[in-house]
Amino acid sequence: MSRQVSKDTGAELAVRQLLHAAGLRYRVEYPVPGMPRRRIDIAFTGAKIAVLIDGCFWHGCPQHATYPKANAEWWRQKLDRNMARDRETTEHLIAEGWTVLRFWEHEAPEEVAVRVGAAVERRQTERTRGRRE
Numbered sequence: 001m002s003r004q005v006s007k008d009t010g011a012e013l014a015v016r017q018l019l020h021a022a023g024l025r026y027r028v029e030y031p032v033p034g035m036p037r038r039r040i041d042i043a044f045t046g047a048k049i050a051v052l053i054d055g056c057f058w059h060g061c062p063q064h065a066t067y068p069k070a071n072a073e074w075w076r077q078k079l080d081r082n083m084a085r086d087r088e089t090t091e092h093l094i095a096e097g098w099t100v101l102r103f104w105e106h107e108a109p110e111e112v113a114v115r116v117g118a119a120v121e122r123r124q125t126e127r128t129r130g131r132r133e
Protein backbone atom coordinates (compact mmCIF):
# COMPACT_ATOMS: atom_id res chain seq x y z
CA MET A 1 0.00 0.00 0.00
CA SER A 2 1.32 3.40 -0.86
CA ARG A 3 0.99 6.10 1.72
CA GLN A 4 -1.16 9.11 1.05
CA VAL A 5 1.33 11.91 0.92
CA SER A 6 -0.65 15.04 1.47
CA LYS A 7 -3.50 14.17 3.71
CA ASP A 8 -4.42 14.63 7.33
CA THR A 9 -1.29 16.28 8.55
CA GLY A 10 -1.40 17.48 12.13
CA ALA A 11 -1.46 21.06 10.90
CA GLU A 12 -4.50 20.47 8.72
CA LEU A 13 -6.38 18.77 11.49
CA ALA A 14 -5.63 21.63 13.89
CA VAL A 15 -6.91 24.18 11.35
CA ARG A 16 -10.05 22.15 10.76
CA GLN A 17 -10.80 21.99 14.46
CA LEU A 18 -10.34 25.73 14.85
CA LEU A 19 -12.62 26.48 11.89
CA HIS A 20 -15.23 24.11 13.20
CA ALA A 21 -15.06 25.69 16.65
CA ALA A 22 -15.59 29.08 14.97
CA GLY A 23 -18.86 27.77 13.54
CA LEU A 24 -17.66 27.33 9.95
CA ARG A 25 -18.77 24.33 7.97
CA TYR A 26 -16.71 22.88 5.17
CA ARG A 27 -16.00 19.75 3.17
CA VAL A 28 -12.84 17.74 3.61
CA GLU A 29 -10.91 16.11 0.75
CA TYR A 30 -13.31 17.62 -1.73
CA PRO A 31 -12.66 16.59 -5.35
CA VAL A 32 -11.23 19.32 -7.55
CA PRO A 33 -13.93 19.92 -10.19
CA GLY A 34 -12.74 18.59 -13.53
CA MET A 35 -9.47 17.19 -12.18
CA PRO A 36 -9.77 13.53 -11.31
CA ARG A 37 -7.78 12.33 -8.29
CA ARG A 38 -7.02 15.80 -6.99
CA ARG A 39 -8.49 16.98 -3.73
CA ILE A 40 -9.07 20.22 -1.88
CA ASP A 41 -8.03 19.78 1.76
CA ILE A 42 -10.74 22.07 3.12
CA ALA A 43 -13.44 23.33 0.74
CA PHE A 44 -16.15 25.93 1.27
CA THR A 45 -18.27 24.94 -1.69
CA GLY A 46 -20.86 27.71 -1.44
CA ALA A 47 -18.27 30.46 -1.16
CA LYS A 48 -15.96 28.59 -3.56
CA ILE A 49 -12.98 28.89 -1.29
CA ALA A 50 -10.34 26.19 -1.50
CA VAL A 51 -7.92 25.82 1.38
CA LEU A 52 -4.82 23.75 0.73
CA ILE A 53 -2.31 23.02 3.44
CA ASP A 54 0.90 21.82 1.91
CA GLY A 55 3.43 19.61 3.61
CA CYS A 56 6.84 21.29 3.72
CA PHE A 57 8.71 18.31 2.30
CA TRP A 58 6.34 17.09 -0.40
CA HIS A 59 5.45 20.52 -1.69
CA GLY A 60 8.86 22.17 -1.45
CA CYS A 61 8.48 24.79 1.26
CA PRO A 62 11.24 27.38 0.72
CA GLN A 63 12.15 27.28 4.42
CA HIS A 64 12.18 23.55 5.03
CA ALA A 65 12.45 21.76 1.70
CA THR A 66 15.27 19.29 1.53
CA TYR A 67 16.20 16.94 -1.25
CA PRO A 68 17.27 13.55 0.01
CA LYS A 69 20.85 12.76 -0.96
CA ALA A 70 20.21 9.16 -1.96
CA ASN A 71 18.60 9.04 -5.41
CA ALA A 72 18.90 12.81 -5.52
CA GLU A 73 17.91 13.17 -9.15
CA TRP A 74 14.83 10.99 -8.78
CA TRP A 75 13.70 12.96 -5.73
CA ARG A 76 14.33 16.29 -7.39
CA GLN A 77 12.16 15.31 -10.33
CA LYS A 78 9.45 13.91 -8.10
CA LEU A 79 9.25 17.00 -5.90
CA ASP A 80 9.42 19.32 -8.92
CA ARG A 81 6.47 17.43 -10.39
CA ASN A 82 4.54 17.83 -7.15
CA MET A 83 5.10 21.59 -7.24
CA ALA A 84 4.10 21.80 -10.90
CA ARG A 85 0.92 19.88 -10.05
CA ASP A 86 0.19 22.30 -7.21
CA ARG A 87 0.50 25.27 -9.53
CA GLU A 88 -1.70 23.57 -12.12
CA THR A 89 -4.38 22.80 -9.53
CA THR A 90 -4.34 26.40 -8.27
CA GLU A 91 -4.65 27.82 -11.78
CA HIS A 92 -7.45 25.44 -12.64
CA LEU A 93 -9.45 26.33 -9.54
CA ILE A 94 -8.99 30.07 -10.13
CA ALA A 95 -10.20 29.62 -13.71
CA GLU A 96 -13.29 27.88 -12.28
CA GLY A 97 -14.03 30.87 -10.07
CA TRP A 98 -12.56 29.59 -6.82
CA THR A 99 -10.49 31.56 -4.36
CA VAL A 100 -7.42 29.50 -3.52
CA LEU A 101 -5.71 29.86 -0.16
CA ARG A 102 -2.51 27.88 0.19
CA PHE A 103 -0.62 27.51 3.43
CA TRP A 104 2.42 25.61 4.62
CA GLU A 105 2.08 23.01 7.32
CA HIS A 106 4.61 24.97 9.39
CA GLU A 107 2.32 28.02 9.65
CA ALA A 108 0.54 28.55 12.95
CA PRO A 109 -2.93 26.93 12.76
CA GLU A 110 -4.47 29.88 14.63
CA GLU A 111 -3.26 32.34 12.00
CA VAL A 112 -4.33 30.11 9.15
CA ALA A 113 -7.80 29.73 10.66
CA VAL A 114 -8.16 33.48 11.12
CA ARG A 115 -7.19 34.16 7.51
CA VAL A 116 -9.53 31.47 6.20
CA GLY A 117 -12.39 32.74 8.35
CA ALA A 118 -11.85 36.28 7.09
CA ALA A 119 -11.84 35.13 3.46
CA VAL A 120 -15.06 33.16 3.90
CA GLU A 121 -16.76 36.10 5.59
CA ARG A 122 -15.61 38.48 2.86
CA ARG A 123 -16.94 36.16 0.18
CA GLN A 124 -20.28 35.81 1.95
CA THR A 125 -20.63 39.57 2.26
CA GLU A 126 -19.94 39.94 -1.45
CA ARG A 127 -22.49 37.31 -2.29
CA THR A 128 -25.23 38.88 -0.23
CA ARG A 129 -24.55 42.16 -2.01
CA GLY A 130 -25.19 40.44 -5.31
CA ARG A 131 -23.14 38.92 -8.03
CA ARG A 132 -19.68 40.18 -8.64
CA GLU A 133 -18.60 41.57 -12.02
Ligand SMILES: [Zn+2]
Nearest residue numbers: 056061064106
Ligand atom coordinates in the same frame (compact mmCIF):
# COMPACT_ATOMS: atom_id res chain seq x y z
ZN1 LIG B 1 7.99 24.75 5.99
